[in-house]
Each structure stands twice: as structure tokens, then as C-alpha cells.
Amino acid sequence: MQHLRIGHIHYANCTPIFSALKGHFDCSRYDFVTGVPSRLNAMLRAGEIDLSPSSSIEYALSHQDYSLLPNLSISSIGAVKSVFLYSRVPIETLDGSCIGLTAESDTSVRLLKVLLAKKYGFSNTFERTSLIPDDALQQYPALCVIGDAALKAAASRGSNLVYDLGELWYEFTGLPFVFALWIVRREAVRRLPADLAQLAGDLVRAKEYAYAHYREIAENCGEREWMEPAVLEDYWRTISYDLTTAHLEGARTFFRYAFELGLIPAEPEIRFFDQ
Numbered sequence: 723m724q725h726l727r728i729g730h731i732h733y734a735n736c737t738p739i740f741s742a743l744k745g746h747f748d749c750s751r752y753d754f755v756t757g758v759p760s761r762l763n764a765m766l767r768a769g770e771i772d773l774s775p776s777s778s779i780e781y782a783l784s785h786q787d788y789s790l791l792p793n794l795s796i797s798s799i800g801a802v803k804s805v806f807l808y809s810r811v812p813i814e815t816l817d818g819s820c821i822g823l824t825a826e827s828d829t830s831v832r833l834l835k836v837l838l839a840k841k842y843g844f845s846n847t848f849e850r851t852s853l854i855p856d857d858a859l860q861q862y863p864a865l866c867v868i869g870d871a872a873l874k875a876a877a878s879r880g881s882n883l884v885y886d887l888g889e890l891w892y893e894f895t896g897l898p899f900v901f902a903l904w905i906v907r908r909e910a911v912r913r914l915p916a917d918l919a920q921l922a923g924d925l926v927r928a929k930e931y932a933y934a935h936y937r938e939i940a941e942n943c944g945e946r947e948w949m950e951p952a953v954l955e956d957y958w959r960t961i962s963y964d965l966t967t968a969h970l971e972g973a974r975t976f977f978r979y980a981f982e983l984g985l986i987p988a989e990p991e992i993r994f995f996d997q
């Protein structure tokens with residue numbers, strides 16, 4: 723029997739939904755593959771996994787191969803608390819400089835490009851780096867960090883300035899920012915339609931379960947080793963896991979800016995797997 727191969731971003735922001743799914747729903751027909759977003763995006767593109775919460779820009783880059791699961795995302799409505807630009811100097815003085823980018827992200831690094839070009843009118847160059855934040859900030863005046871590395875770095879920011887990219891986007895557009903969409907390969911929809919319909923429903927129910935049980939999940943998860951349960955709970959309440967019409971407007975606005983800057987070849991049509 724063929725199993726659905728599901729990507730699992732091993733960041734704290736994915737813990738609520740995955741722990742609710744694995745703890746309260748039948749997962750016997752799924753295989754889980756963990757990784758950072760950029761790695762899972764590449765696996766999805768190559769057909770090595772069938773679906774994943776993946777960088778929203780990955781949908782725009784290969785939308786002809788993908789559909790979306792409804793009512794699910796990893797988004798912010800204002801601050802996100804785990805996608806930062808760390809900077810040695812005020813952001814207003816970064817015009818023309820070369821900025822370091824985490825190798826783990828595909829969306830947030832483009833969000834930074836959109837903000838610097840469209841909000842500030844700047845012209846920058848960028849370089850991917852796998853250096854730890856302290857070392858990267860010796861080399862670059864500013865660095866974009868996401869996920870658990872950003873949560874950990876927030877605790878030791880030193881003298882750096884910290885800009886929350888969810889907050890900068892919200893100031894600029896007044897819209898939610900969709901970091902991740904649940905992307906499924908269209909050929910997987912054709913191959914395993916019933917399993918996918920079951921999973922799509924279970925994920926929304928897992929999300930509802932998680933919303934009602936953040937404290938319990940925080941007290942029993944691996945992240946407790948480095949984050950207090952109350953802080954985790956506060957972080958999860960900051961993230962929006964929904965995908966409403968306002969979220970979609972935020973995503974379309976991001977794709978429009980990305981297209982205008984030549985970061986994606988076309989503005990994609992948003993297509994859900996059950997349409």
C-alpha cells in the first residue's frame with residue numbers, strides 16, 4: 723500500500739499541528755520526512771515527497787505542479803517573532819550593502835528583498851550563508867534568520883538591532899503575511915485522492931485541537947529543552963495557522979511585488995486541491 727510522504731518542517735512553529743495530528747489521528751498510512759523549509763521545498767519540487775507545509779514562494783515558482791490544502795498556513799498578522807533581520811546598523815542606512823541570508827528559507831529571504839526594494843526604495847545585494855548568526859554578522863552588516871535559529875538568537879541579540887519582518891510587512895501593507903502554505907503535488911492528488919481528502923480534513927481538525935491545547939502541547943514537546951512552555955505558547959498564539967481571504971490577499975500582494983522585482987516568473991493562480 724502506497725503511503726503519502728509528508729514533509730515536516732522541524733521548527734517550533736510546526737509542532738502544534740504535527741503533534742496534534744500524530745497524537746490524535748490515524749497516521750498509519752503516512753511517512754514523515756523532516757527538514758528545513760529550503761530542503762523540503764527542493765524535495766517537493768523533485769517529487770521526493772508528496773506534500774508539505776512549504777515556503778509560499780515555492781508555490782509561486784512551480785504552481786503548475788502544485789495545489790494547496792485549504793484553511794491552513796503558517797502566517798503572521800503583524801509581528802511573527804521568528805523571522806528577523808539582525809542588523810549592526812539602523813535599517814534605514816542599509817541601502818547598497820550586501821546582506822546575509824539564511825540558507826534555510828525561500829520565502830522570508832524574498833520578503834526581505836521585497837521590503838528593502840518596495841518599502842525603503844533600496845538597492846541591495848544578497849548572499850546565502852550557513853554561518854552562525856554571530857559569525858555572519860562579522861561578515862555582513864545585517865542578516866536574515868528564520869525558525870528555531872531566530873527564536874534562539876532572539877535570546878542573545880547582543881547589541882544588534884532586530885527587525886521583525888512580519889511587522890515590517892504589516893506596517894507596509896496592513897495585510898497578513900503567509901510564510902508557508904500546505905502544498906501538494908498534483909500528481910499525488912491523482913494517485914491518492916482519498917488519503918489526501920482524509921489528511922486535509924484531519925489537519926484542519928488537528929489545528930483546531932492545537933488551538934485549544936497549546937499549554938498541554940508546550941509542556942510535552944521537545945522544544946521545552948530550550949524554550950519555556952509559556953514562551954512557546956505565546957509564540958504559537960502569535961502565529962496564525964489559518965488561510966482566510968485576508969491571508970490570500972496578503973499572499974497575492976507578496977507575489978505581485980515578487981513578480982515586479984523579477985523574483986518569480988509570473989503571478990500564480992491560487993488553486994486548491996479539491997477545486
Ligand SMILES: C=C(O[C@@H]1C=C(C(=O)O)C=C[C@H]1O)C(=O)O
Pocket residue numbers: 731733735759760775776777778796802804805826827828829830831868869870872901902
Ligand atoms: C514563520 C516562519 O515561517 C517559515 C518561513 C519559511 C521561509 O522563509 O521559507 C518557510 C516555512 C515557515 O516555517 C519561521 O520559520 O520562522
